[in-house]
Amino acid sequence: MIKLVRPLVLLLLAAAPAARAQQVRVVKLPALQQLLQRPTDTTYVVNFWATWCKPCIEELPHFEQLRAKYARQKVQVLLVSLDFPSKLDAKVRPFVQKQGLKSRVWLLNEADQNAYIDGIDRQWSGALPFTLVLNNARQRRQRFEQPLTLAELEKAVLAAQAP
Amino acid sequence: MKKSLSVLFALLAVVLTVGTAFRFAPAEGGYQVGDKVADFKLKNVDGKLVSLGGNAAVKGYIVVFTCNTCPYARAYEDRVIALNQKYAAKGYPVLAINPNDPQVAPGDSYADMQKRAKDKHYAFPYLMDETQDVARTFGATRTPHVYVLQRTGQDFKVAYIGAIDNNTEDAKAATQRYVEDAMGQLLAGQAVQTSSTKAIGCTIKWKKKA
Numbered sequence: 001m002i003k004l005v006r007p008l009v010l011l012l013l014a015a016a017p018a019a020r021a022q023q024v025r026v027v028k029l030p031a032l033q034q035l036l037q038r039p040t041d042t043t044y045v046v047n048f049w050a051t052w053c054k055p056c057i058e059e060l061p062h063f064e065q066l067r068a069k070y071a072r073q074k075v076q077v078l079l080v081s082l083d084f085p086s087k088l089d090a091k092v093r094p095f096v097q098k099q100g101l102k103s104r105v106w107l108l109n110e111a112d113q114n115a116y117i118d119g120i121d122r123q124w125s126g127a128l129p130f131t132l133v134l135n136n137a138r139q140r141r142q143r144f145e146q147p148l149t150l151a152e153l154e155k156a157v158l159a160a161q162a163p
Numbered sequence: 164m165k166k167s168l169s170v171l172f173a174l175l176a177v178v179l180t181v182g183t184a185f186r187f188a189p190a191e192g193g194y195q196v197g198d199k200v201a202d203f204k205l206k207n208v209d210g211k212l213v214s215l216g217g218n219a220a221v222k223g224y225i226v227v228f229t230c231n232t233c234p235y236a237r238a239y240e241d242r243v244i245a246l247n248q249k250y251a252a253k254g255y256p257v258l259a260i261n262p263n264d265p266q267v268a269p270g271d272s273y274a275d276m277q278k279r280a281k282d283k284h285y286a287f288p289y290l291m292d293e294t295q296d297v298a299r300t301f302g303a304t305r306t307p308h309v310y311v312l313q314r315t316g317q318d319f320k321v322a323y324i325g326a327i328d329n330n331t332e333d334a335k336a337a338t339q340r341y342v343e344d345a346m347g348q349l350l351a352g353q354a355v356q357t358s359s360t361k362a363i364g365c366t367i368k369w370k371k372k373a
Binding site for chain 2: 050052053054055082084086111112113114117118124125126127128129145146147
């Protein structure tokens with residue numbers, strides 16, 4: 001047993017410096033819905049992406065920049081990967097590590113797209129990338145079925161926060 | 164009273180500003196199930212123009228907006244080929260349409276389409292929607308995106324819109340085969356029960372505005 005644990009600990013220690021990127025949390029739909037329905041005056045920027053989606057990868061830096069810029073405000077960035085759960089270790093985790101993503105990353109562990117797309121947003125067709133910018137206390141919900149620039153994201157956040 | 168009115172106006176102003184901040188994909192609206200489809204002419208990989216009305220023998224079409232580059236479209240490619248094998252002889256051939264702008268998605272050029280159709284022995288047309296007008300008219304948003312059309316007299320009407328099945332990763336593990344179910348019902352002269360579904364896919368690569 002000890003024989004087994006030691007290399008594991010060493011491995012963990014070795015991996016520690018690289019572990020500053022976000023861990024990927026695997027969630028089911030209700031956990032995501034709960035977050036999307038929080039009645040707080042926090043603006044949530046929720047981006048749906050996948051490692052196989054080129055325009056998604058290209059726009060990820062904008063979400064990272066947005067997170068850094070609004071870190072002191074009530075703005076939360078969440079990146080929801082729609083990669084297949086079977087690709088978590090092979091694709092998603094290495095990608096998040098390599099990019100050093102600082103935003104929170106979840107992977108949605110649901111297979112029935114026809115059910116979960118409407119469960120996230122009825123106006124979403126299912127095309128990626130897709131971004132929701134919402135503030136439930138202010139009853140604001142904006143949807144973008146297209147890649148966004150940092151300027152477009154900021155505009156959406158400001159609209160969501162406006163008094 | 165005055166105060167509450169001005170509050171109301173302020174609220175209205177906010178609603179209006181936020182309203183204008185809403186933006187949707189270019190393909191807003193599009194066909195719904197039951198709508199009549201406007202015919203179109205698109206260039207096939209063999210250089211010939213193909214239209215819906217051009218084949219008097221068909222009872223309908225399985226129109227699939229798809230492309231070379233999207234991993235989800237590729238995951239369904241063999242299933243699209245199988246749909247054509249199963250339903251072309253029954254009067255419903257596949258009509259594959261690539262709506263992507265090759266400037267944005269270089270692997271989706273006409274030459275790349277020709278190569279893909281040849282390599283995979285497509286037995287159905289693979290059409291280039293160069294202006295993206297057909298995708299826009301249909302309201303297609305992603306690849307793959309299926310529209311089953313049924314002939315009624317001289318017209319074609321939309322009988323089903325959506326996904327092929329409910330498991331992208333593993334065709335064998337799919338528990339719902341939406342297009343096959345719809346086809347079975349159409350061929351039996353019945354109404355399509357699940358006539359609209361949603362699925363994850365790649366956003367159509369719309370032309371960048373000049």
